Amino acid sequence: MATGQLTHESGPPALPTNPWPALWALVLGFFMILVDSTIVSVATPAILADLHTDVNAVVWVTSAYLLAYAVPLLITGRLGDRFGPRQVYLVGLTVFTLASLWCGLTNSIGGLIAARVVQGLGAAMMTPQTMAVITRTFPPQSRGQAMGLWGAAAGVATLVGPILGGVLVDTVGWQWIFFINVPVGVVGLVLAIRLVPSLPTSARRFDLLGVALSAIGMFLLVFGIQEGQTYDWGTIAGPISVWSLIIAGVVVLAAFLFWQARNRREPLLTLGLFKDRNFSLANVAISSVGFAITGMMFPFMFYAQGVLGLSPTNAALLTVPMAVISGGLAPFVGKLTDAVHPRWIAGFGLLCFSVAVLWLAGIMTPTTPIWELLLPMALLGVANGFVWAPISSTATRNLPLEHAGAGSGVYNTTRQIGAVLGSAAIAVLIQARITANLPGTGGGGSAETGISHLPPALHDGFSAAMAQSLVLPGVVLIIGFLAVLAFQRPRHMVRRSGAAEPVGAVEK
Missing domain, CATH: 1.20.58 (Methane Monooxygenase Hydroxylase; Chain G, domain 1)
Known part of the structure; x- marks a missing residue:
């Protein structure tokens, strides 16, 4: 069979007249992946103390996951084109669920990092399939709404993850942030088997x-x-x-x-995809978002628990304004994305994002009242609500359907590469700023005392170190802001305007 020739998973596929149930089933798995990432950021001080390790090692719990998540995304997107999004998604969800069980059962930092690598591989198989299904089952004029649901899942996950993680850490232990994935994964498997359709496949070499x-x-x-x-x-x-x-x-x-x-x-990487200007720019923008989201959570949670003395649950509650506003705005922004030039929507979101992170960095001191921290958190919610749908839908909207999986794989790869680099860079910066602001501590903290039991004498230096670390993600977001300002008008908007232009034309 010639490479790229379309086949079917099992007989002629019948595309669903209503693609929303399938999307809801897939979004549950995507939601679980995001919850897992945000849960771990809250639990890092507890893991650090319980497993008697240091800041650099415990950050590898996230970095190893993100690295294992990022590297295979190019090929897992291709696997979706070859074997069908449904099959690849089901295998990935099974791997992710079993690896979550392994994470909870381990009792060493090395074992936890290894389990997180496997968990990342499962997540890498799942994520591109969600975007591929949106691209292949939703018409161009309604993909923004579908991406709005995708963005709403991200917003709600930022609320559920930290709060659920804090409650679990405070009550039954950090291990349960992973155990909780097991029943959710089982439900997700049942729904995906019942609701996600088989789609046409194409023969691919790897x-x-x-x-x-x-x-x-x-x-x-x-x-x-x-x-x-x-x-x-x-x-x-x-x-x-x-x-x-x-x-x-x-x-x-x-x-x-x-x-x-x-x-x-x-x-593995179809460089021809980057001939589409919007696809290229969306990849730059989403990598800056991945960098910032990962990079900001570590210093903020360390500050909230180590300096303000908040429990994991109370520290997580600081993110409530961000999550509620983001989740509430995402569906509205999704509809707006189908009608308004994406550069203005995404540009507004990324500008708010950068301002909020730098605002937070400017007020993180030992004496800052809680209400003052909630203001930039609310602005972060506005930012997240305006970022996900326009960037995601713009990235793949102009791509041919037979490259939906490959395009989704590339897009999610760049997002995860940004997250990996954010995690790695923030670990370096945190250590460097602790060393500079708290000479003699070694930059790694003490596993015996832990960040959550930081002596008051260290609060000034530690909060300064965390605030200075936040400047980096705030500056990186400006790169994404400049990228989305260069977006071109999507093709479906050009055709809908009635202009006498060829189908493939775009307009600045």
Whole structure:
């Protein structure tokens, strides 16, 4: 069979007349992935103390997950095109659920990191399938509404995750932030089996060399960045230094891009997708969002629990304004995305996002009242509500349907690469700022005392370190803001305007 030829999963597929039930089933799994990420940020001080580790090691609980999530997304998007989104999603959900059980049962930091790697692989199989189903079952004029639901799930997850995580950590222990995924995963499997349709597939070859180069390059780069402070940016072992790992990562990733350009058969990364200007710019924007979301949560939660003395539950409650406003705005913004140029919607959201993070960095002191912290949190909710739907729908709206899975894979890969780099960079920055503001502490904190029992004498320096760390994600968001300002008008808007332009035309 010729490469790219359409086939079917099992006989001629009948697309659903109402695609919403299938989307709801898939969004449940996507929601679980996001909840899992936000839950862990709340539980990190508890994990740090219970497993007798340090800040850098406990951040790897998230970084390992994000790295394992990011690297396979290119090929899992292709797997969805080849075997069907439904099949790949079901396998990924099964892996994710079983790995969650493993996370809860482990009693060592090494075991937890290993389980999180497997969990990330499951998440990588699930995520591209959701966007692919939206692209392939919803008409262009209503994809914004579907992406609005996708964005609403992200907003609600930011509320449910931290609060549920705080309650579980305070009552039954951090292990239950993972155990809770098991029943949700079982329900998600049943719903997906019943509601998600089989869609046309296409024969694909798999670029194994591309997979190896991307995985090795990303690992070397992220490991070098995150471990740099631990080894004082010097030698790790023998001739291996931090900078040699970072440089090697950049070189391997450059080789990966070179191979993708030379591969005329089935490259892992279809560089031709980037000929679509909106797709390219949306990838830049979403990587900045991934960087910022991951990068801001660690210092803020450390500050709330270590300086303000809040319990995990009460620290999580600080995110309520953000989550409620984001979840409430997302469906409205989804409808708006189908009618208004996405540059104005996404641009407003990213500008609010950057202002809110920098505002938060400016007021994080030991004496800041709780109500004052809630103001930038509310602005973060507005930002999140205006970011997800317009960027996501703009990324894939102009792509051919047969490349829906590949496009979704690339888009989610760049989002996760941003999150990985955000996690790695913020770990380095936190350690560096703690060392600068609290000389003699070593930058890693004490596993015995833990961040949640930080002595009052250290509050000034620690809060300054966390506030200074927040500046980085705030600045990175400006890059995303500039990218979305360059969006072109989507094709369905050009055709709807009645202009006598060819179907493929776009308008600035």
